[in-house]
Amino acid sequence: MNPAPSQSVRIAVVEDEDGLRELLVDDLRNRGHAVEGFANAEALYRHLSVHPIDIVILDVGLPGEDGFSVASHLRQLVAVGIILLTARTGAKSMQRGFLEGADIYLTKPVDYDVLEAATVNLHRRLSSSAAAEAPVSKTTAVTYSPSMSWALADGGWTLRSPGGASLSLSDPERALLSLLFRTLGETVPRSKLVAALTDAPLEFDPHRLDALVYRLRSRVRETCGEPLPIRSVRGTGYVLASPCTA
Structure with missing residues (x-):
């Protein structure tokens, strides 16, 4: 055994x-x-x-x-x-x-x-x-939503939660969130999200987009203790919405 x-x-x-x-x-x-x-x-x-x-x-x-x-x-x-x-x-x-x-x-x-x-x-x-990752001390918010209190800081490389926790982002996570923050409350088509992640969208497996979103949600929940309000819109794409949005 x-x-x-x-x-x-x-x-x-x-x-x-x-x-x-x-x-x-x-x-x-x-x-x-x-x-x-x-x-x-x-x-x-x-x-x-x-x-x-x-x-x-x-x-x-x-x-x-x-x-x-x-x-x-x-x-x-x-x-x-x-x-x-x-x-x-x-x-x-x-x-x-x-x-x-x-x-x-x-x-x-x-x-x-x-x-x-x-x-x-x-x-x-x-x-x-x-x-062992040290918390980021310098904050320069590039995008901020008062209604959500989620922010991208340090040139978009750090996600800040409403409770003040920080998460360092990978290159694809930064590209994804930058686009979603710029279109806050609007559904972003999958094709547009894929285009933000790769220079060869026709060769990009769409399941990799879903894997990226799922992993990001999990990392945010584990590190920040709060759910990141990225919602899937079936057959269309994703939206970054306020937690209280129906």
Whole structure:
């Protein structure tokens, strides 16, 4: 029997080989983690749009969008740990993996104890880093809504809650919120939001927009203790509204 982990981690395993994916998922679950398996990038993005994930274990040779591309997109959209798991052992592949955003690069066949240790240690490091982030002391509000008391500060890189809590924003989060604050109370079409996030909107998987919004809501709730009033308008887009708006 596998020993219980020092902490449970929410893990997504993205591997197109069914047998290997099942083995990885079963082993990590037996170690006490919350694990889901996916055969391709699209399935992962759909899951991320409604479920938080701590670590993504990612095969490079995926059908459709490969693991390098997925790692790059994840690094831009959500704050997760990324472990690339691949049969490619060359230095060039490893270099590319790290440049695309991987935190750890492991080669197949994988040692399950090593994968477990890498997963737990990466999660611990990322959690410690997030907790150690110092609060921003300088405030220069670029957009402010008195009715909501939510503000973007420091050139749009910091979100301030009505209770005074602060959250540092990623590049995509900043672009998304800047647009929503400028159109406060108005529904912004998905196409316009996607255009604010990428220079290649036709190649942008729309599930990544939903994953970004969901992750941002979760981070705001966890860090600020208040829900960010971004509302989904079915079939249209998103709106930033006052909490008391019907």
